[in-house]
Amino acid sequence: MRKAIFAAFFISAACAAPSAGTSANAYHLIPGSVPMDKGPDGNSIFLDAPEGLIVIDTGRHPAHGEKLLVYASERGKPIAAIVNTHWHLDHTTGNYDIRQVYPQVRVYATDAIEGALAGFLNRNREQADKMLADPKTPDARKAEILRARSVIDNPDRLRPTISVTSSGPMRIAGRRLEVHVAPFAATEADLWIYDPKARLAIVGDLVVDIVPFMDTACADGWKQALKDVAATPFVTLIPGHGASMDRSAFLQWKSAFENFVDCGRSERAKEECVAGWKRDAAPFIDAAHAGYVEEAAAYYIDTRLRSSPEGQQKYCRPLRA
Numbered sequence: 001m002r003k004a005i006f007a008a009f010f011i012s013a014a015c016a017a018p019s020a021g022t023s024a025n026a027y028h029l030i031p032g033s034v035p036m037d038k039g040p041d042g043n044s045i046f047l048d049a050p051e052g053l054i055v056i057d058t059g060r061h062p063a064h065g066e067k068l069l070v071y072a073s074e075r076g077k078p079i080a081a082i083v084n085t086h087w088h089l090d091h092t093t094g095n096y097d098i099r100q101v102y103p104q105v106r107v108y109a110t111d112a113i114e115g116a117l118a119g120f121l122n123r124n125r126e127q128a129d130k131m132l133a134d135p136k137t138p139d140a141r142k143a144e145i146l147r148a149r150s151v152i153d154n155p156d157r158l159r160p161t162i163s164v165t166s167s168g169p170m171r172i173a174g175r176r177l178e179v180h181v182a183p184f185a186a187t188e189a190d191l192w193i194y195d196p197k198a199r200l201a202i203v204g205d206l207v208v209d210i211v212p213f214m215d216t217a218c219a220d221g222w223k224q225a226l227k228d229v230a231a232t233p234f235v236t237l238i239p240g241h242g243a244s245m246d247r248s249a250f251l252q253w254k255s256a257f258e259n260f261v262d263c264g265r266s267e268r269a270k271e272e273c274v275a276g277w278k279r280d281a282a283p284f285i286d287a288a289h290a291g292y293v294e295e296a297a298a299y300y301i302d303t304r305l306r307s308s309p310e311g312q313q314k315y316c317r318p319l320r321a
């Protein structure tokens with residue numbers, strides 16, 4: 001059961017601030033959340049562009065998708081482009097909700113979803129069927145599982161229409177953005193955005209306030225990606241889950257991540273590594289999530305950082321072999 005919760009973005013499985021930033025109206029944030037009893041929604045971020053609105057990540061649950069559509073309708077502008085930072089279902093399931101209302105929308109993402117579909121995402125369907133057949137599964141949970149299964153069965157609802165394969169400047173819906181592809185980080189390929197005008201970095205799950213979601217992580221690639229983020233002169237950073245950060249908050253989170261990975265790979269007691277994370281990342285962990293964080297951190301040490309040598313490298317190479 002615990003596994004089902006932390007494997008958040010498969011079938012089953014923080015709290016943020018509203019609009020604004022360093023430059024006025026640089027972005028509009030629709031915060032996601034990390035509930036204890038169901039899968040999370042990632043943050044969604046709107047940017048204005050000459051051809052309409054750009055939305056970065058689309059959440060998982062119907063209520064989140066609805067918020068995105070309501071915002072666009074209030075603004076009286078079409079959603080012209082979706083950018084997915086990574087394929088996890090708490091960031092991409094809402095793509096289909098948006099495409100039904102805005103069929104012309106272009107979807108920018110890496111092709112990393114293909115590796116996931118080729119393997120574990122489809123295998124995960126069996127687990128979904130078991131949970132659906134189990135009378136103990138609550139109805140709300142069943143609805144979530146059915147929604148996840150429908151996108152896995154119809155992967156064009158998730159896939160990009162424009163594949164992003166390398167880093168560089170891109171014009172998206174007429175707006176120039178720096179797009180970065182981080183290979184083998186939180187997923188096989190994570191996409192993050194830097195807007196030099198607003199000095200704004202939008203980094204997806206390379207930063208998750210309460211605990212890094214390491215289910216499909218390659219720890220070394222992830223460390224490198226955080227170094228690359230730090231090398232941009234951003235003033236405001238929006239994580240995949242949680243409130244926006246200034247540079248010093250990000251640097252604190254980055255060093256907490258590095259310490260956690262190093263401890264997890266060392267001979268030190270697991271409890272010590274979990275306590276270290278909770279101490280180093282304390283400003284980012286709210287009281288309601290303290291227990292969740294403890295269990296999740298221990299789970300990632302067991303399953304990622306302290307698994308077999310092959311297990312540790314599992315996500316450090318292409319999944320489509």
Ligand SMILES: [Zn+2]
Pocket residue numbers: 040041042088090091205213240241
């Ligand atoms: Zn996420």
